[in-house]
Amino acid sequence: MKKRWKKFGKQYRLQVIMVPMSIWAILIFYIPIMGNIIAFQDYSIGKGILGSPWVGLKHFKDFLTNRYTLQLVRNTLAMSVLGLVFGTFAAISLALMINEISSRMLKKTVQTISYLPHFISMGVCATIFTQILGRRGLINECLQAVGLLDHAYAFLEQEHLFWIIMTIQIVWKEVGWNAIIYLAAITGISSDIYEAAQIDGAGRMQRILHITLPCISPTIIILLIMDLGKVFSGGFEQQLLMFNPSVMDYAEVIGSYVYKRGMGGAQFSFATAVGMFQSVISVILLVLVNRAAKKYSEVSLW
Amino acid sequence: MVKALKKKRKLTVFDIVLDMASIVFVLIILLPFVHLAALSLNDGLDALKGGIGLLPRKFTLENYKIIFQEQSLARASLVTVSRTLVGTALPLLCTSLVAFCLTRKDLVGRKFYLVLFLLPMYIGAGLIPTFLTYKALRLTNSFAVYIVPNLVWGYNIIILRSFFETLPASLEESAVLDGATEYQIFFRICIPLSMPVVVTIGLFNAVWQWNSWFDTVMYIRGNEWDTLSSLLAHMLMEQQTNFINDMKMAKRAVSLTPEVLKAAMTIVTALPIVLVYPFLQKYFVKGIMVGAVKE
Numbered sequence: 001m002k003k004r005w006k007k008f009g010k011q012y013r014l015q016v017i018m019v020p021m022s023i024w025a026i027l028i029f030y031i032p033i034m035g036n037i038i039a040f041q042d043y044s045i046g047k048g049i050l051g052s053p054w055v056g057l058k059h060f061k062d063f064l065t066n067r068y069t070l071q072l073v074r075n076t077l078a079m080s081v082l083g084l085v086f087g088t089f090a091a092i093s094l095a096l097m098i099n100e101i102s103s104r105m106l107k108k109t110v111q112t113i114s115y116l117p118h119f120i121s122m123g124v125c126a127t128i129f130t131q132i133l134g135r136r137g138l139i140n141e142c143l144q145a146v147g148l149l150d151h152a153y154a155f156l157e158q159e160h161l162f163w164i165i166m167t168i169q170i171v172w173k174e175v176g177w178n179a180i181i182y183l184a185a186i187t188g189i190s191s192d193i194y195e196a197a198q199i200d201g202a203g204r205m206q207r208i209l210h211i212t213l214p215c216i217s218p219t220i221i222i223l224l225i226m227d228l229g230k231v232f233s234g235g236f237e238q239q240l241l242m243f244n245p246s247v248m249d250y251a252e253v254i255g256s257y258v259y260k261r262g263m264g265g266a267q268f269s270f271a272t273a274v275g276m277f278q279s280v281i282s283v284i285l286l287v288l289v290n291r292a293a294k295k296y297s298e299v300s301l302w
Numbered sequence: 303m304v305k306a307l308k309k310k311r312k313l314t315v316f317d318i319v320l321d322m323a324s325i326v327f328v329l330i331i332l333l334p335f336v337h338l339a340a341l342s343l344n345d346g347l348d349a350l351k352g353g354i355g356l357l358p359r360k361f362t363l364e365n366y367k368i369i370f371q372e373q374s375l376a377r378a379s380l381v382t383v384s385r386t387l388v389g390t391a392l393p394l395l396c397t398s399l400v401a402f403c404l405t406r407k408d409l410v411g412r413k414f415y416l417v418l419f420l421l422p423m424y425i426g427a428g429l430i431p432t433f434l435t436y437k438a439l440r441l442t443n444s445f446a447v448y449i450v451p452n453l454v455w456g457y458n459i460i461i462l463r464s465f466f467e468t469l470p471a472s473l474e475e476s477a478v479l480d481g482a483t484e485y486q487i488f489f490r491i492c493i494p495l496s497m498p499v500v501v502t503i504g505l506f507n508a509v510w511q512w513n514s515w516f517d518t519v520m521y522i523r524g525n526e527w528d529t530l531s532s533l534l535a536h537m538l539m540e541q542q543t544n545f546i547n548d549m550k551m552a553k554r555a556v557s558l559t560p561e562v563l564k565a566a567m568t569i570v571t572a573l574p575i576v577l578v579y580p581f582l583q584k585y586f587v588k589g590i591m592v593g594a595v596k597e
Contacts, residue, residue, distance in 0.1 A: 008410040013484045014403045018415055021400055021454060027439060028451050029422040035431030045434075094327070100320055102313070110324045112580055113331050119579040120572050121513035123534035127568045128334045130538065131341070131561070136352050138337055172330070204316050237516060241538045255429075262430040263520065275428035283425070 039273040052269075059273035075163075076253040080234035082167040084227050090175045092220065095182035096208055111183075114176025122173075126241035129169055130156060157246040166238055185219040186212055222293055229289035233282040254278045335572070341565035342366070346558050365566040368558060374525060375533070379570070382512060382529040385448040389511040394504050396453040398496075401462035402488050423456035429520070436521060447521045448511070458503050465499045466492055505582050509575060530571040537564060 008015060039059055041052040063069055094114060101107040117125060132138045135152040143149040155161055189212065197207050236255030243251045252260075254274065262271030336356045341349055345360040353359070369375045403409055404416060427435075433442070441447040469492060477487050493500060518532035519539070528536070537560075 004410055007408070011406070011409065011484075014406060014409055017399050018403050018409070018411070021396065022415060022418055024450075024453060025418050025422070027435070028453075029427065032427030032432040032435040033425065035435055036428060038431065038434070045437075097320065097324055097327070100316075101324055102317055103321070106321060106324060110328055112583060113328050115579065115583065116331060116335075116576065119509055119513075119575050119582075121515060121531045121534070121575075123513075123515050123531045123538065124568050124572045126538050127534055127564055128338055131338060131565065131568075132334055136350075136561075138355070141352055176331075204314075240516075241535060243539070258429050259520070263433070268430050268434065272428060272430045275430060279426065279428060286424075 036272060036276055038269050039276050041269055043269045043272075045268075055269075059270045060277065062270065063274050063277060071249060072252060072254050072257055075239075075250060076234055076255075077231060078163055079166050079239070079253065080231035082163055083170045083234070084224070084231065086167050087171050087174060087178060088220065088224060088227075090171050091178035092182055092216075094175055094179040095186060095216075096212060098179065098183060099186045099212070100204065100208070111176070114179065116176070117173040118177035120173070122237045122241060125169065125173055126238070129165070129242065133165065154246075156242070157244060159247050159250045162242075162247040162250045166242065169238060169242070181223065182216060182219065185216040189215045221296060225289055225293045225296065229286040230282070232285055233278060335569075335576075338565045338568050341562055342569045344562060346562040349562050350559060365558070365562050366570070368563070369566055369570060374528070375567070378528045378530050378533050381445070381527055382531070382571075385445070385514075385529060386508050386511045389449050389452060390504050390508040392449055393453050393455070393458075393507055394500065397455065397458045397503070398462050398493065398500060399488065400454055401459045402466060402484075402492055404459065404463055405466045419454060419459055420456045433520060442521045443523055443527075445527055447517060448514075448527075451517075452507075452511075458507075461503065462496070462499060465496050469495055502582070505578065509578065509582070512575060530567065534564070534567055534571060537567075 035049075038049060038052070040054060040056060041049070042055050042058075043049065043052045098107060098111055098114075101110065130137075133155040134140070135154055139155065140149065140152050144152070155165065193211055193215075194207060197211055202210065232254075234253065234255070236253050236259070239251050239253050240256045240259065243256070255278070258271045258275045258278070261267045261274070265271075333356065337354075340354055340356055340358045342365055343361055343363070344354055344358040345362045346365065348360040370379070400415075400419065404412065404419075406412070409415070436442050436447060436451070441450055473491055473495075474487055477491060482490070513531055515529065515531035515535040518527065518529055519535055522528070522532075525536075
């Protein structure tokens with residue numbers, strides 16, 4: 001022990017960085033984690049954690065017996081899964097397309113431009129969508145000009161369209177970014193296989209279907225499994241920004257609900273309980289999914 | 303020559319369909335931006351008539367002039383730039399220092415530190431407890447909330463640490479023989495040799511800082527520390543545009559409409575990113591691979 005302290009003293013130059021940074025990490029990351037205990041209280045800022053009354057599982061019970069809860073879970077899962085399925089499909093298609101482009105310049109251009117929306121703020125992205133899909137937006141004007149619509153249609157205020165619009169938005173934003181990993185997998189395929197197939201007379205479509213896709217399928221499956229672990233914790237920036245009262249029943253997800261009840265309604269304890277419920281399920285999901293991924297990649301040995 | 307001929311002959315229907323599909327894809331990504339740019343360069347009242355596609359009909363720079371004249375918007379731009387600069391430089395320094403210390407095998411408490419800094423990547427505290435803690439730490443309603451919580455991030459530690467570890471040990475040994483301290487090794491050897499990685503992480507941080515809006519909405523009351531992104535978010539979420547009305551009352555802008563102003567703000571928010579991100583490309587493909595291997 002003494003030796004350790006001596007060593008500690010000798011590396012004071014390093015410890016003078018690590019000790020304050022550790023205190024920082026505890027304050028910023030770990031104190032909030034402990035702060036989750038207010039989920040079992042009726043917390044109010046005036047009384048503080050020590051003075052607020054303990055109520056046990058009241059808030060969890062309230063949340064789980066609420067009729068609204070099922071709707072929240074449904075919305076969260078629906079939008080996550082739609083985004084995951086169509087996002088994966090679009091990213092694979094884009095990767096295949098970019099890989100097949102023969103002109104180097106076009107290839108590079110398509111790739112560079114495909115990343116652009118990923119780097120743009122969700123605020124910008126949401127403004128673009130509300131502008132284009134609005135009553136006087138580009139889509140309405142085009143459809144009216146060709147006579148498909150005779151009066152303005154409020155796309156953003158339709159309950160049955162909201163999930164679809166959210167999916168299109170997230171796919172538009174992330175497809176280029178998500179394609180990178182598939183492109184890398186495609187680049188890793190040995191060219192011998194293609195040459196052999198070409199000699200056997202396989203056309204390009206055949207090569208894509210029978211060589212490229214099977215070769216990247218381990219990557220696809222692993223990524224799908226990993227992403228499945230995130231379906232319950234799905235982001236809520238999109239839903240918060242694109243929200244409007246007429247789509248309320250389909251737009252509210254757990255994350256945005258926590259924000260609104262906690263920050264808007266100042267129901268700190270209830271919102272914390274809901275947040276905790278979400279993170280506990282997410283962690284369980286993540287552990288299960290990780291186990292599945294491990295098992296799968298061991299079996300396939302790629 | 304032979305190659306070129308071969309290539310030309312191989313241009314099939316498949317290629318043409320493919321090229322056309324990829325051009326359609328590029329247009330789907332780009333046209334929304336072009337449309338917004340056209341709107342932002344159009345006279346506000348004229349834009350109300352509709353029918354603006356990809357080019358402005360009644361060209362004006364007025365909307366942009368107003369953005370930079372209007373105090374709340376000019377302030378938001380300033381806050382955005384400051385948070386991006388400070389929020390990139392300080393975290394870069396802290397993260398690389400921590401990563402450097404963690405490469406030292408003989409560091410007392412190394413295992414403890416590693417867990418302490420990497421665990422937050424996997425478990426989050428939740429919105430409300432985080433808010434209450436920041437409030438108790440007096441971070442809310444101040445510029446510090448943009449910087450302090452983001453000083454060190456586990457993922458960047460992993461990337462930097464694994465890069466530092468690839469640096470030749472002999473360099474450091476000879477520096478130690480010459481009597482260099484750890485700080486001198488860090489600033490004179492590690493950082494200069496790791497410039498590509500440091501720059502990449504810095505650029506990613508900068509883009510992230512520029513785009514962030516939820517922390518403003520969450521931790522800041524009032525509009526003192528609004529950024530460009532958070533102003534856009536406020537406009538979307540509250541579906542009311544207070545400052546546009548304020549400006550109208552001041553009669554500074556007769557032909558100003560929320561539509562064109564929002565478009566102009568969108569472009570101002572997006573443009574720096576559009577200009578910077580192609581430079582990131584060279585590195586992030588590699589970066590994503592490092593992440594993928596680690597997973």
